[in-house]
Amino acid sequence: MPTDGAKEAGRVLMARIRLGGIKAFERQAYLTSACRSGVDVLRDICSRLAAERINLSLLTHISGNWGHWSITAVGTGDADGFSSYIHWKESHGECTVGKLLRDVSMISVFPYHQRLDVIGSLLSTVTGKGIRLHGLASSPSAVTVLVSAADFKASVDGLFDVFEFPTYSSPLDWHAAYRDKEELLSEIICSYEEALIKVYDVASHNELDLWKINLPFSRLEDFGELLLALHHSEMRMPFLVSKTLPEETGLCFAFCVATGGRVRVKELLERRMPDRECCLSGPVSVFFLHGPHFGDRYGIASTLVTCLDNAKIVPLAVSCAVSSMSVVVDDRDSQRIMGALRSSFLIPGRER
Amino acid sequence: MGKYVLIVDDDPDMVETVGMMLENKGFEVGKAYDGVEGEASIRQRRPDLVVLDVMMPRKNGYVLCAELKKDKATRDIPVILLTAVGEAVPTTTYSHADGMATEADDYLPKPVESEVLVEAIQRFFT
Numbered sequence: 001m002p003t004d005g006a007k008e009a010g011r012v013l014m015a016r017i018r019l020g021g022i023k024a025f026e027r028q029a030y031l032t033s034a035c036r037s038g039v040d041v042l043r044d045i046c047s048r049l050a051a052e053r054i055n056l057s058l059l060t061h062i063s064g065n066w067g068h069w070s071i072t073a074v075g076t077g078d079a080d081g082f083s084s085y086i087h088w089k090e091s092h093g094e095c096t097v098g099k100l101l102r103d104v105s106m107i108s109v110f111p112y113h114q115r116l117d118v119i120g121s122l123l124s125t126v127t128g129k130g131i132r133l134h135g136l137a138s139s140p141s142a143v144t145v146l147v148s149a150a151d152f153k154a155s156v157d158g159l160f161d162v163f164e165f166p167t168y169s170s171p172l173d174w175h176a177a178y179r180d181k182e183e184l185l186s187e188i189i190c191s192y193e194e195a196l197i198k199v200y201d202v203a204s205h206n207e208l209d210l211w212k213i214n215l216p217f218s219r220l221e222d223f224g225e226l227l228l229a230l231h232h233s234e235m236r237m238p239f240l241v242s243k244t245l246p247e248e249t250g251l252c253f254a255f256c257v258a259t260g261g262r263v264r265v266k267e268l269l270e271r272r273m274p275d276r277e278c279c280l281s282g283p284v285s286v287f288f289l290h291g292p293h294f295g296d297r298y299g300i301a302s303t304l305v306t307c308l309d310n311a312k313i314v315p316l317a318v319s320c321a322v323s324s325m326s327v328v329v330d331d332r333d334s335q336r337i338m339g340a341l342r343s344s345f346l347i348p349g350r351e352r
Numbered sequence: 353m354g355k356y357v358l359i360v361d362d363d364p365d366m367v368e369t370v371g372m373m374l375e376n377k378g379f380e381v382g383k384a385y386d387g388v389e390g391e392a393s394i395r396q397r398r399p400d401l402v403v404l405d406v407m408m409p410r411k412n413g414y415v416l417c418a419e420l421k422k423d424k425a426t427r428d429i430p431v432i433l434l435t436a437v438g439e440a441v442p443t444t445t446y447s448h449a450d451g452m453a454t455e456a457d458d459y460l461p462k463p464v465e466s467e468v469l470v471e472a473i474q475r476f477f478t
Contacts, residue, residue, distance in 0.1 A: 020364060021385040110364035110385075141364040167389045177388075177410055201369045201466060290365045292462040324365045348465040 016164040017118060022174060023108040023142065023322065026152060028057050029079035030134060032098035034246035035070045042072050042318070043305045049076065050302035058106055058144065059301045059320035060137050060241040062212065062254045071252055073135055073243040075106060075146070096246050104134055105152040108322055109163060110142035114236035119143055120227030121162040127220040129158050133251065137321040138240040140203065140288045144321045196346045197303055199291045202338070205238050208256040209282035210316055210328055211265060216250035219273065223253070226272050235261045239286045239326055241319045254317045256328060259283050284316060285334040289345065290324040301325060303344050311340035355477055356397070358382040360390030360413070361405035361434070370403065373466050374473070387411025394420065399429060401476055403469070404456075406435035417454040430457040430476045434464060 033041050042061050049056060057075040064070025076082070079102045112118040119138075126133060126145055131154060134146040147155045157171040168174040215223055227237070239256035257265060259282055269278050294300050301320045304327065308315055313336060317328040329337055341347060357379045361367050364385065371381045382399060384390040388410040394402065402420070406413035413433055420426040433456040458472050 020367075020383065021389075023362075023364070108364075111368055111383075139365055141368040167386070167392065177386075198465075200366070200464075201373070203369075203372075290369050292366075294365075322365050323363050348467060 016160075016162055017115075017121060019112070019118070019163045019165055020110050021165055021167070022156065022159060022178075023110065024152070024156070024178060025057055025106040026149065028075045028077065028104050028106055029082065030058075030073065030075045030101040030104045030146060031082050032071060032073040032244050032246075034072075034096045034098060035064060041070075042315070043302075043309050045072060045074055046302035046305045049074065050299040053298045055298045056301050056320060058135075058137055058146070059318060060135060060243050061315065061318040062241060062243070062252060063314060063316045071243050071246070075104070098244060098246060099248065101134060101148070103149040104146050105149055105155070106144050106146055106321075107152070107155055107159075108139075108142040108144040109159060110322070112138070112141065112143045114238045116227045116231035116235060116237050118163075119237060119240060120224045120231060122159070122224075123227065124221050124224030125158045125162045126155055127217075127224065129154060131155055131158070132217065133220060133242075135243045135251070136240060136253075137242075137319045138237070139319065139322040139324040139326065140238075140290060141324075142322045143240065197291065197300060197344065198346045199289050199341075199348070201288075201290050202341065202347050203288045203290075204285055204334070205256070206283065206285040206331055206334055207259050208238070208284050208286060208328075209259050209262055209265070209280055210239075210254060210256050210284045211269075212252065212254045212279040212281075213269070213273070213276055214245055214250060214252050215273075215276060218250075219276070220251065222272060226268055229268055229272075230257070230261070230265065233261065233264050235264070239317065239319065239328055241317055254328075256284065256286055256317075281316060281330075283331040284328050285331050285337075286326055286328045287334075287337055287341075288324055288326050289341070291345075292323070294320070294323040294325060304341075307340050307344040308337070310343070311336060313337055313340055354378040354380050355400040356380045356382060357401045357403060357473060358384060358390065358393055358399035359403045360384045360387065360393075360408070360416070361403075362386050362408040363405070366405070370466075370469065373470065377470055377474075379473070387413065387416040391416055391419070394426060394429070398426075401430045401432065401473060403432050403434055403473070406433060414454050417456050421455040432456065432458040432460060432469075432472055434460050434469070435462055 061072045131151045137144045160171050242251045242253040313333045315327045319326040367383050384393045386408045404413040
C-alpha cells in the first residue's frame with residue numbers, strides 16, 4: 001500500500017490532464033432518501049417535485065436490488081420543496097429520509113470522455129485534501145462532485161492541481177469569471193412550454209457491467225487510485241453515481257464499465273479492497289438523453305421515470321446532471337426502452 | 353479534411369452531442385465553452401463556420417457575433433446562432449429581433465432537431 005507521501009509525490013509528478021472547463025452551482029439543497037428493497041421513492045419524489053414546479057439540479061438513483069438499500073438523492077435550488085415531501089414520507093414510515101443539506105455546491109469538470117483518469121484524479125484530489133464528498137454523478141460529457149459550501153473554494157482550487165483549463169490559468173482566473181455569470185440563466189429557468197419534451201439526441205452503450213460498492217469516507221482516496229489503475233488498463237466508465245449511505249458512514253457507488261473488463265475490475269477490487277463487498281449486475285445498457293436545459297427545467301426527470309415505470313422497465317441506476325439524463329437498464333430492456341421514451345419525448349432521427 | 357466548424361456553447365453535453373453529430377457527417381470540429389474562449393479560438397484558427405450559443409458566461413453569443421461581423425477579418429465567417437430563446441421560452445429579454453440584429457447568418461431556436469442543424473450548416477458549403 002503506498003504511503004501518503006508517495007501518493008502525493010505521484011500526483012505532483014503526474015502531468016495535469018487538459019480539460020475544457022468547470023461548471024458550478026452553489027447554494028443548492030440536497031436530500032438523500034433511502035428505502036429497503038421493495039420500496040422505491042424515485043417516481044414519487046420526482047413527480048412531487050415536478051407537480052410543485054421545482055427544478056432538479058441533480059438526481060441520482062441506485063436501485064435496491066441485491067437486497068440493499070435503494071437510494072435516491074435530489075438536488076434543487078432551495079430546500080423549501082422538500083419540506084412537504086419529508087413530512088409525508090416520515091408519516092408513512094417506509095423510507096429513511098436522510099439529512100437535508102441546505103447549502104451544497106455542485107462542481108462539474110468537462111469533457112471527461114468517460115476517462116477513468118479524470119474521475120480518479122478528481123476523486124483523489126478532492127478527498128486527498130480532506131474534503132467530505134456528498135456525492136458524484138456523471139453525464140455524457142461531465143463528472144460532477146457535491147461538496148459543502150464551506151469546501152467550495154478549496155475544491156475548485158484543488159482541481160487545478162490535477163487538471164488544466166485552456167482559458168483559466170489559475171483558480172483565481174476561474175473564480176473571477178464565475179462571479180460574473182451567476183444570474184445568467186435565472187430568467188429562462190421555469191419558462192419552457194412544450195407539448196412534448198424535445199430531445200436533441202439519445203445515445204446508448206450496451207454490453208456493460210453495473211458494479212456497486214459501499215465505501216467508508218476513509219477509503220475514497222483509495223477508490224480514486226483504483227480508478228486510475230483501471231485507466232491504465234484502457235477501460236472507460238460511461239456511467240457513475242454515488243451518494244451518501246443511509247447511516248452517513250460513507251458513499252455508495254454504482255458504475256458501469258464494459259463487460260470485457262469484468263475480470264480486471266474484479267481482480268483490482270479484490271486486491272485493493274478485499275474487505276468491501278461488491279455487487280455485479282450485467283449485462284446492462286446505459287441510455288443518455290440530452291436536451292435543452294435538462295438540468296434546469298422542472299418535470300423532465302419525472303417524465304423519464306414515469307414513462308419507464310409505465311413500461312415496467314426498472315431503472316437500475318439514474319443520473320441527471322448538467323443537461324442530460326443517463327439511465328441504466330438491464331440489456332433485456334434495451335429494445336423496449338426506445339418505445340417507452342418515444343411515448344413521452346420527441347426524439348429526432350434514430351438512436352446512436 | 354472536412355470543413356472546420358467551431359461550436360461555442362457553455363453546455364458541455366450540447367457541445368459533445370453536436371460535435372459528435374458533425375464529426376459523423378465528416379466535419380472537423382472545434383469546441384469552446386464560453387464567448388471569450390470562442391473568440392480566442394476563432395483568432396487562433398479561422399473556422400469555416402461557427403455554431404454559437406446565445407446565453408453564455410463572460411461574453412454572450414449576441415456580443416461575440418456582433419464583434420465578428422464588425423471585424424473585417426472575421427465578418428465573412430458564417431455564424432449560426434443556436435439558442436434556447438425560442439417559442440418554447442416565451443418570457444425572456446433575449447429576443448429573435450436581438451438575434452437578427454447581430455447580422456448572424458442563420459438563427460435556430462432550440463430545441464433544434466439534429467437534422468435541421470446539419471442541413472443549416474451544409475447549406476453554407478454547397
